[in-house]
Structures are given as C-alpha cells and as structure tokens.
Amino acid sequence: MSSIKEGIHDHLIELQEEIDCIFTAGRNTKVSEVNIGQIYGGMRGVVALACNTSYVDPYSGLHIGDYTTDNFSHKLPEEIFFLLSTGKFPEAESLAEFQNDLNQRAQVPQYVWDVLRNLPRDTHPMTMLSLGILSMENESVFKREYQKGIEKRNYWKYTLEDALNILAKLPSLAAGIYRIRFGNGVLIAHDSKLDWSGNLVHMLGIPDGDKSFADLMRLYLVLHCDHEGGNVSAFTSRVVNSALSDLYYAVSAGLNGLAGPLHGLANQECLQFILKIDEQLSDQVSEEELKAYVLDVLDSGKVIPGYGHAVLRVTDPRFTAFMKFGEENCSNSSCFKIAKKLFSVVPDILKNYKEGKIANPYPNVDAMSGSLLHHFGLKQFDYYTVLFGVSRVMGFCAQNILAQGLGQPIIRPKSVTNKWVLENLAVK
Numbered sequence: 036m037s038s039i040k041e042g043i044h045d046h047l048i049e050l051q052e053e054i055d056c057i058f059t060a061g062r063n064t065k066v067s068e069v070n071i072g073q074i075y076g077g078m079r080g081v082v083a084l085a086c087n088t089s090y091v092d093p094y095s096g097l098h099i100g101d102y103t104t105d106n107f108s109h110k111l112p113e114e115i116f117f118l119l120s121t122g123k124f125p126e127a128e129s130l131a132e133f134q135n136d137l138n139q140r141a142q143v144p145q146y147v148w149d150v151l152r153n154l155p156r157d158t159h160p161m162t163m164l165s166l167g168i169l170s171m172e173n174e175s176v177f178k179r180e181y182q183k184g185i186e187k188r189n190y191w192k193y194t195l196e197d198a199l200n201i202l203a204k205l206p207s208l209a210a211g212i213y214r215i216r217f218g219n220g221v222l223i224a225h226d227s228k229l230d231w232s233g234n235l236v237h238m239l240g241i242p243d244g245d246k247s248f249a250d251l252m253r254l255y256l257v258l259h260c261d262h263e264g265g266n267v268s269a270f271t272s273r274v275v276n277s278a279l280s281d282l283y284y285a286v287s288a289g290l291n292g293l294a295g296p297l298h299g300l301a302n303q304e305c306l307q308f309i310l311k312i313d314e315q316l317s318d319q320v321s322e323e324e325l326k327a328y329v330l331d332v333l334d335s336g337k338v339i340p341g342y343g344h345a346v347l348r349v350t351d352p353r354f355t356a357f358m359k360f361g362e363e364n365c366s367n368s369s370c371f372k373i374a375k376k377l378f379s380v381v382p383d384i385l386k387n388y389k390e391g392k393i394a395n396p397y398p399n400v401d402a403m404s405g406s407l408l409h410h411f412g413l414k415q416f417d418y419y420t421v422l423f424g425v426s427r428v429m430g431f432c433a434q435n436i437l438a439q440g441l442g443q444p445i446i447r448p449k450s451v452t453n454k455w456v457l458e459n460l461a462v463k
C-alpha cells in the first residue's frame with residue numbers, strides 16, 4: 036500500500052474512533068439553533084457540517100490539523116495534500132514516493148486539449164479548467180469500480196485513485212489553459228524532475244520568471260489549499276460527491292462555485308481595483324485621496340474586493356503571509372504599494388460604513404495575492420482564479436476522500452416556503 040493510502044487508512048481509523056466517542060457522548064446533543072434570519076441569510080453561522088481536513092477560526096484563521104498558517108506556509112503543496120488527507124506531514128521517503136506517483140499520472144489525454152482548443156477564443160480560463168476536468172470524467176476509477184459493485188467501506192480507495200489522477204494532471208492542465216488562452220498555444224512538456232508547483236511554473240513559461248516567482252507560486256498553492264467545509268466551492272463539491280457522483284463531477288462543480296466574484300474571482304476583481312487606482316491616482320496616492328476613492332466605490336453600491344469574510348473576524352493570516360513575501364521580494368512594485376496602502380485605510384472605513392453592518396472589515400487572502408502575481412509577470416488576471424482552483428482542488432479531494440472513508444451519507448437539508456414559515460412560526 037502506498038504511504039498516502041496507508042496514512043489515510045490510519046487517519047480514518049482515528050477519525051472514526053472520535054466519531055464513535057462523539058456519538059456515545061450524545062448523538063442528539065444540540066450544536067446550533069437556526070433562526071429565520073439564518074434560513075434567509077445564507078445559513079451564516081449555522082454549525083451543520085463536519086469537515087476534518089481544516090478548520091477556520093474567526094480569530095486565528097486557517098488551521099490544518101494541528102498547524103496554523105504560520106506553521107505550514109513554508110511547505111510544498113504535496114506535503115499539504117498529505118497533511119489534509121492523513122492529518123500528518125509525510126516523511127521524506129513518503130513524500131518522494133508520492134511525488135513519483137503523481138509524475139507517473141501527469142499525462143493529460145489528447146482529447147482534453149481538443150476540447151479546450153475548440154472553445155471560443157474568449158472563454159474564461161475557469162470555464163476551461165472546470166470543463167477540462169469534467170471532460171476526463173470517463174476516466175473515473177470510482178465510477179468504473181462502482182459499476183462493477185464495490186463495498187461502501189472501500190469507496191474512499193477509488194475516490195483516492197481519482198484524486199491522484201486529477202491532482203497529477205492539474206499543473207499540466209492549468210499551464211496548458213494559460214498557453215492556449217493567453218500564449219501561442221504551444222504547450223511546454225511536464226518535467227518529472229520538478230515538484231508539483233515547480234512544474235506549473237515551468238509549463239506556464241512566463242518570460243523573465245525568476246526564482247522568486249517559483250517561490251511565490253509554491254506559497255500561493257499552499258495558502259489556497261482548503262478553508263474548511265462550508266465555503267461555496269468546498270460545500271458544492273462535497274454535496275455533489277455525497278450523491279456518489281465521482282470526483283471529476285465534484286471537482287468541476289466546486290470550481291464552478293469558486294468562479295464567482297464573491298468567492299474565488301475576488302482576486303481578479305481585486306487586482307482590477309488596484310490597477311484602476313494606479314492608473315487614476317498612481318502608487319503615490321495619499322491616504323486622504325485613497326479614503327475618498329474607497330468611499331466613492333462604496334457609495335456607488337459596490338463592495339471593496341479582498342475585504343470581508345463570512346467566518347474570519349481578523350486580518351486573514353494568509354494575507355499576512357503574502358504581505359511578508361511582498362515586503363521581502365517586491366516592496367517597490369506599484370501594485371504591492373497600493374495593496375499595502377489600502378490595508379492601512381480600508382478596515383477603518385468599513386468598520387464605520389453601513390452602521391457597522393460589515394461583519395469583518397479586514398483583508399482576506401485576495402487583497403494581496405493578485406498584486407504579487409502581477410508584479411512577477413503573470414499579468415492576465417482572468418487567470419488568477421485558475422491558480423486558486425489548482426490549489427483548492429487539494430481541499431476538495433481530501434474532504435471527499437475522508438467523507439467517503441467515514442461513510443458520510445448524501446447531504447440533504449430541508450427547505451421550507453414562505454407560506455410554511457408564515458403558517459408554522461409566529462412571524463405574522
């Protein structure tokens with residue numbers, strides 16, 4: 036058995052023991068009460084899901100297993116996937132074995148390129164990524180084995196096979212999308228000597244891409260990997276997979292959720308926002324001018340991209356990690372300077388705007404990531420959510436593998452109509 040499979044197997048035993056304990060303590064214990072505002076308000080704050088890959092604390096941000104952002108941001112994405120799915124970082128030997136396995140599976144089938152090359156020239160890169168994954172659905176090992184008849188307790192093993200096949204192909208697929216959509220369409224071959232993020236950088240073929248760009252990409256792919264279970268993309272992916280639609284369907288569905296401007300597309304919108312400020316006011320903009328500009332945007336009914344969060348109530352530690360990277364590697368870049376200046380004015384404005392209705396006035400990960408990519412030569416901001424997606428697929432995969440391994444059932448919350456609410460609750 037491969038180390039990752041063994042690691043997941045052992046982790047599932049631990050998680051199942053914990054669940055047994057939780058159930059013994061009280062299966063009917065109340066966790067959360069749901070009020071009408073929450074039913075109509077996107078279920079915000081309703082605790083209704085178990086997700087064992089990661090946890091977002093409102094005040095300390097993303098935790099993966101026992102690690103906070105500061106403790107894992109220096110790792111490789113492969114190590115992060117191992118951590119998400121087994122609860123532990125791999126030993127050097129297991130990491131090498133895992134990377135080797137991914138290399139063996141990296142070849143993207145020719146028909147995927149045919150599909151992507153036949154799309155309209157201006158197709159959004161996120162559509163291409165989602166479609167690229169979905170077009171390979173016929174390769175699903177889970178689907179093939181399910182049709183033959185497999186035991187429920189083994190579902191996770193075939194979901195893992197699908198996950199490895201998808202993850203292995205992602206750098207080639209994402210880089211190919213970049214080269215078809217923004218370059219001359221000539222693909223650069225995968226290099227088995229490079230690691231997962233190193234390969235993505237290599238196959239993107241960005242001219243003048245220096246060592247810091249490779250470091251940035253590794254950090255980017257690590258920081259976006261997972262954000263617990265209730266965010267739009269992870270939840271969508273889990274719901275789809277809970278119907279035993281295989282991982283190709285589930286990953287593609289999750290990516291479709293990520294493509295929205297309130298979620299993964301915010302980094303694209305964020306950079307557009309920053310470039311506009313650069314064009315209209317320059318990176319020498321004063322605090323007063325910037326405050327007036329931000330207030331104008333808010334008064335026109337728009338959100339400030341990169342600020343706010345459904346769960347976080349502090350500056351996102353992932354933003355802080357990017358900010359540190361920017362200080363160390365490109366403190367003179369215009370975009371970085373503007374992103375930093377926004378950080379010094381936006382939170383105070385948002386705190387007092389809409390009578391304090393904005394729950395979190397602080398920056399999330401998107402407020403800085405695009406500025407750094409732009410500085411290092413990746414200037415096609417339509418592409419940024421693809422990078423977010425490449426990273427987040429690790430979370431989708433790990434969450435679904437563990438959920439299958441724990442035998443979690445189909446997800447099916449109950450909905451009601453206004454009429455039902457009016458007739459059954461004292462709200463008339």
Ligand code: FAM
Pocket residue numbers: 079296297298299301333337338339340341342343344345346389392393394395399400401
């Ligand atoms: N600028 C202006 N208004 C904002 C705001 C922002 N950055 N963030 C929240 N608000 C408003 C929000 O629109 C809502 O107003 P209405 O009641 O008039 O609709 C009000 O404040 C209360 O919202 P909330 O409870 O503070 O936030 P939500 O949990 O509903 O929404 C976000 C969370 C992230 C969708 C929201 O903060 C937002 O739209 N931010 C800007 C877009 C963004 O940065 N998205 C990226 C999120 C990131 F985590 C990711 O997925 N990559």
